[in-house]
Amino acid sequence: DIQMTQSPSSLSASVGDRVTITCRASQSISSYLNWYQQKPGKAPKLLIYAASSLQSGVPSRFSGSGSGTDFTLTISSLQPEDFATYYCQQSYSTPRITFGPGTKVDIK
Amino acid sequence: QLQLQESGPGLVKPSETLSLTCTVSGGSISSSSYYWGWIRQPPGKGLEWIGSIYYSGSTYYNPSLKSRVTISVDTSKNQFSLKLSSVTAADTAVYYCASTSLVATIPHFDYWGQGTLVTVSS
Numbered sequence: 001d002i003q004m005t006q007s008p009s010s011l012s013a014s015v016g017d018r019v020t021i022t023c024r025a026s027q028s029i030s031s032y033l034n035w036y037q038q039k040p041g042k043a044p045k046l047l048i049y050a051a052s053s054l055q056s057g058v059p060s061r062f063s064g065s066g067s068g069t070d071f072t073l074t075i076s077s078l079q080p081e082d083f084a085t086y087y088c089q090q091s092y093s094t095p096r097i098t099f100g101p102g103t104k105v106d107i108k
Numbered sequence: 109q110l111q112l113q114e115s116g117p118g119l120v121k122p123s124e125t126l127s128l129t130c131t132v133s134g135g136s137i138s139s140s141s142y143y144w145g146w147i148r149q150p151p152g153k154g155l156e157w158i159g160s161i162y163y164s165g166s167t168y169y170n171p172s173l174k175s176r177v178t179i180s181v182d183t184s185k186n187q188f189s190l191k192l193s194s195v196t197a198a199d200t201a202v203y204y205c206a207s208t209s210l211v212a213t214i215p216h217f218d219y220w221g222q223g224t225l226v227t228v229s230s
Contacts, residue, residue: 031214034216045220050213094215100154
């Protein structure tokens with residue numbers, strides 16, 4: 001099975017900050033990497049697919065990069081509505097997918 | 109666009125079988141463009157993929173749950189279902205159904221149900 005790790009597990013940031021979250025796969029997954037945002041009590045929402053493609057309707061302050069085993073999600077200027085938990089997910093072995101453990105972004 | 113809605117008991121006794129159904133609207137569950145899956149999230153914890161099914165009936169399960177999970181599809185009702193046997197308190201979670209798009213460049217979960225909390229308790 002492909003294992004996913006994320007760092008940090010949590011971070012505190014201020015509105016306007018640039019935030020970077022890292023995701024690592026236990027083996028190469030090419031660009032088969034998606035990012036989701038989840039707010040309390042809500043289902044996850046797709047932000048980025050194929051490592052760097054922005055889902056329709058998602059603000060351009062979100063961006064993704066990477067390939068192989070190392071990936072990043074960047075929020076260029078953190079907004080109040082961005083405080084949430086972010087999960088990476090590999091789809092290289094679809095339908096046997098795995099999620100990362102999540103990164104919680106909260107207010108400093 | 110697709111809409112998914114979970115339904116089923118919110119309380120299950122230990123050792124019994126958890127049963128949930130996901131009703132799909134806005135599209136056909138017989139579409140070859142999707143896998144249909146279940147994901148769960150224990151309170152305060154992360155997301156765990158339980159398993160997925162293709163319209164043909166082919167199933168794929170998380171190895172850690174495989175011995176207790178059955179996912180089935182009912183094309184006549186546009187529904188797919190989850191059964192998890194021999195539940196314990198560790199199975200208490202919000203259970204989501206979701207669709208995996210196979211049309212996109214890279215498969216991803218594009219539509220999700222709202223989630224349903226299932227508590228395992230006597």
